[in-house]
Structure formats: C-alpha cells, structure tokens
Amino acid sequence: MSSVKIKLNPKEVEKLKEVCTSFNNEGGELINVLHKAQGIFGYLPAEVQEIVAAELNVPVAKVYGVVTFYSFFTMIPKGLHPISVCTGTACYVRGAEKVLDEFRRRLKIQVGETSADGKFSLSCLRCVGACGLAPVVMVGEKVYGRVSPDGVAEILAEYE
C-alpha cells in the first residue's frame, strides 16, 4: 500500500470505531462497515483499511482484497464535485463515449482521477436506470440527461 502516511482526523477515526462496534466487530460485516467508512472519509485509504482490519480482527490483506474487488469502493479521494458518466449500453450507443472524451479533454484528467485543484473527479458508472435520458451524466447526486459533447462546458460552468 502507499508509503506516505495520511493523517486521519481523530474524531472520524472514533466514529469509524463506533461503526465497527455497532456491527459487533464481526468479520462477516466487512462490506457493511466499508460502506459506512467510505461515508465517513469519502474514500478508503490504506490507513482506514488498517483500522477496519484491526477492529474486525481480519487480515489487512483481506480488507484490501475486498476494497479493490468492488467498484463502489475507492482508494482515491473524490473531487468536490464527482462526475460520473454512464457508460451502460444504452448510453454507449447514444454517444456516451464522446461525452466522456469531452470531459477528459476539458478537465485534463483521466477516468479515476481527480483534478489538481480537487474540484472535479471523473469516473464511469454502469447504468443509473435512466436510459430514457441517455446519455446520462451525474454530478454528485444531480442527474443530467441527454448530454451532448457541446453540453459539457455548460455543466462544468455550473460548478465553476
């Protein structure tokens, strides 16, 4: 895992430990605990995984294995405004790829990265179930439908 140690907020660490206790520190609840942990920290850096492993009494390797297995969990902090472009099939055939390219070009970041100022992060997701609005982009909780490459600048401008 990463060699640079991140300093975690002690209050948040306390909260994480409470979460573990609320699940009786059971190893079988690992995924539920990780969901809550990501809710607290926004992401799951190595330091958080180590605490979870110690609290649930499971090897760190197992925690890491689970975190990296599921796409919902991330080890990179998301931007202030996380952008997710739906690349489900319905969106793909209606031009999601071009929309994604335009976000990449404008933000100068790749999928899975966060912009240098920490403002935007870019990711792909598979189907939000709003295929009638394809292609769909989500910024935070807000859903944008029928997005064209030309509309990308407009969306970004809302958050500038």
Place this chain on the structure above:
Amino acid sequence: MHLLVCGGTGCRASASDAIVGKLQKELDEKNLQDEVQVVMTGCFGFCEKGPIVKVLPDNTFYVQVTPDNAKEIIEEHVIKGRKVEHLLYKDPTTKKEISDSKHMGFYKKQLRIALRNCGVINPENIDEAIARDAYSALAKVLGEMTPEQAIQEMIDSGLRGRGGGGFPTGLKWKIALSNKADQKYVVCNADEGDPGAFMDRSILEGDPHSVIEAMAINGYCIGATKGLVYIRAEYPLAIERLKTAIKQAREYGLLGKNILGTGFDFDIELRYGAGAFVCGEETALIHSMEGERGEPTFKPPFPAESGYLGKPTNVNNVETYANIPVIYLKGANWFNKIGTDKSKGTKVFALAGKINNVGLIEVPMGTTLREVIYEIGGGIKDGKKFKAVQTGGPSGGCLTEKHLDTPIDYDNLIASGSMMGSGGMIVMDEDDCMVSIARFYLEFTVEESCGKCSPCRIGNKRLHEQLDVICKGKGTKDDLEKLKNLSLVIKDTSLCGLGQTSPNPVLSTLDNFYHEYIEHVHDKKCRAGVCKDLMKYLIDNEHCVGCTACARVCPVGAIAGERKGPHTIDQTICIKCGACMEKCKFNAISVQ
C-alpha cells in the same frame, strides 16, 4: 380525483418532485387539497416521454410535463374539465393526440403482471398496496395451504427465474424444502448489474410490497424465517422505499413474529452490494453477503444445500418475486395459460438505445421482437435503418432482421444465439459498428471478471485485445478464426455463468455480421464510421476557399495550406477529432 406523478429515477431526474410540489401548491392556493390528491408513484415505463402525469379517474396521460405546466393542469383540467392538449401524447404516425394510455401503441400490446402496481400506487403507503390486494396471497398461502401444496402450485404455474438463468422457481423451492437445517435463508437478488436493464429497480421503487410478500411466501414454503435482500448501493431510492415498506409491513404484523396469527415468523434485512457484476451469480452473491470478495464457487453444492453461512438458501430475483403473489391469487392455471409452451407468463424488458419509445415494458412470452421494436417501441429513432437488437446484456448476443419474427422466450433466444438475461434490450441502427459493440461488451467483461478462473480472466482479456486490434485496422482474416476458437474455449471452460456467456456478443456478431468484420480486416473500413482509426478526414480542393478556419481549430496542427489556397490534412498527425469538419462553413471537409 387523483393526479399521479411518476417518481421513477428517470422522471425524478427531470424534476418530477418539483412537479409534485407545484401541483400541491396550486391545489392549496385554490383550496382544492381535499378534493384532489397528488400521488408520487413508481415508474410508468414510458421513460422516453417523461415526466409523466396521469389524471384519474379519466385516465388522461400527460407527457413531458414541466413544473411550469402545473398551473395549467390545475386550472384547465382540474377546475374547468378541459384537457391540456399540448401536453397530450401525439401518435407519431397519425399525428393525433391520444389522451388515454390504453390506446397508445406503447401500452396496447403490454400485459402488466410483475409491473401491475408500478405507476398505480404510492409505493410509500402500504394501504394503497393493500387496496390492490397486497398480502392477500400471503394470507391465502399461510391460511389454506401446506408448504408442499404451495410449492406444487408454483411448479404448476411454470414460472421460471427472471434473473437470467430461467430455472423453474417451484423446483428450486422444492429442493430447498427437502434440505433439513436449523436455519434456512431466503435471498432476493436485487443486484441488477446488467448495464441497460432497470426493471428490478423500477419494481422495488414502484411496488416494494410485492417483493416483501413473495419473500415471506417463499420463506413459509421452504421453512425459512429469515429473508435478505442483496441490493446495489447505487440504488438509493430503491433502498429507501424498500426500508419504508419493510417498516410498514412490520407495523401491520405482516413481517415479524406470528404473522397474521398463524404462528409463522419471518423478517427481512438488507445487504448492500458494492458494484460487481459477477455478484448476480448466486454463489458469488452469497460470498459477498458474507463480507467476502464476490467470487463464485463450483456448484454443487448448490445454495439450496449449502448457501449463506453454510445453510440452505433460496435465491430468486426481484422480477421473479413480483410475479408470485398474483400467481397465488389467480391460480397456477391462470398463469400457465399466458406465454409459450415452455416459458410461461410475461417478461419485463428495458427497451433502450436507438428506439423512439425508450422505456420499461412487460409483454407475454411469445411476443415477437418485431412487435416489441416497431409497435411498442415505435420504431427506430430519426427514421434510420434497424441493424440489430442486443438482448441479455453482456451475456447475450446481437440479433438481426432475420430474427425479428421469432417469438421471444427463453429457448428461442438461446437457439438464436442470444439469451433472455435479465431483460435488457438495446436497439442499434446503421450508425453502430458491430465490431465496436463486441469490443464494448468485452471491455465490460474484462473489468467485471472476478479473476478466479483463468479462461475468463485471461481469455476475455485476449479477446478484447484482438477486437481492439481489428477496430484499429490492424487485424487480419486469421484473427477472426482465432476470435471464434478462443470464444468457444472460454465458453466451455469457465467456472461460472459470467465466463460461460461472455463470448456471446463476439460469437453472435461474428455469425450475423461477418461482413463487417471482413470490412474491418480486409478493406480497412468501418461502414458505420465509428472506428476512428479507419476514418479519414479529407479536404475537397474544389470547395476549399482557404479561409484557414480549419487550420486554426485543429488541436494538433495537422492542417497546412496558404491563405486563400487549398488546404490539406496530414493523415499521420490527424487525431480524427472532427473539429475541422464542424468549423468548415463551405462543406469542403468530408469523412471517409
């Protein structure tokens, strides 16, 4: 009078909650709040035309409503009794307004069993569900039937699993009943991972009680007191509504101890998925619920023998469950008369892609693809030509013109080289490159393969690489043979359903669109103009006036030429972004 507003994800993304607020505000202002009720329902299915507002009792169906239309609907329709004509659905062929959804092409051929309450009730109010017979089937089964009788009824109905496998539901229950244990589990698979399919989500959002009721019946039949719903964390609205519904059911004594005074105990908990397609496979799903990586294991033992925490477990999908209460109320003999010989009942499809009426539809098994695409779906968008329909998601295949009159059921789809899957149906037109589509699906599979068995982990990666080479114009005819052979090996040797079906998009496109592959490897051409590396932007000297606009907009400096003289594009530098073509006012730039 009732105003039903669609609260499905698609419509909410188009501000349907603001519509509810505005309608309520108008009613309050005019002191009509006691006469007219505004209800936020689940999905109506006609997502293309959302947000939808339906007025009862006259069944007026308003489409593409905005919050600003609220005032008009109240003043015109509610108060003066005049329909707001410009919000009515216009039939695309006759151009006439249709006010009752029953007469729309989109709804005419549909038969809604699993979706019976979606768009009809307020999913957050158990009383509305009960008024539509929710929990009567549970009462009937608990009060009048033994578990064996109830399972026999399920076997007689002919219901098959709607999650993709198509295994007979009654038989699955029978096996789970026969395995004795101190604790058994009932699991609802709500980890809808197939991109482009959203029926499970719509059912949970629109009619959660039908699933809860069916799980309780399932528990009674196999002797389980505990139910678990494995649901995607990416579905916050469905989670919220399911939680509300479970809470209400407990308050009414329909979940918990001694249900309906019969001595039967049953309760439901939620478990969250974290985004892994392979967790749709039942053994992988069970491992994920246990807090492990969602990797499948070899069957047998089947979950019915040793599943969650090593106990007998019955896993069924959301749509399967949604069918069950009605089967008990109307009887197996009613259900098994719908559909085809070996596939009974209806199937929900998520119709999407290049089609006029995107949405969620439910049709009897045996309906043809042509009826679905042209009558319900309203044909291909922008008058383009139909090319293919992809069913079954990443495990399915692409069907063509020649399959359009095939009646849809489990066995016919498999015989045609595709599969039912969970019911995604993506329509493609002449602008879609089938080689790229195959590559797209393989990219998905490579990402989602759990990595446990090598045919799937390595084989799919090689397939993807080979497809990528072909899309880049560097493939040869030998590669096509290799693609096919490798596909067959992966199918035969993979551990679970994911690997056993992942080459289907490749095999079916090779079968049905071999000429497109040949064009890519032999002529180095992509007829749909999707594969960038096979495209060429050219400047026509006759039309070019030398305005230099293209040269200035080119991000890589690939365009050279004197002012007022003809320009040329250096193909070795060009990245095919198309900016020059967009900029040219003289139509001098074309793409080949």
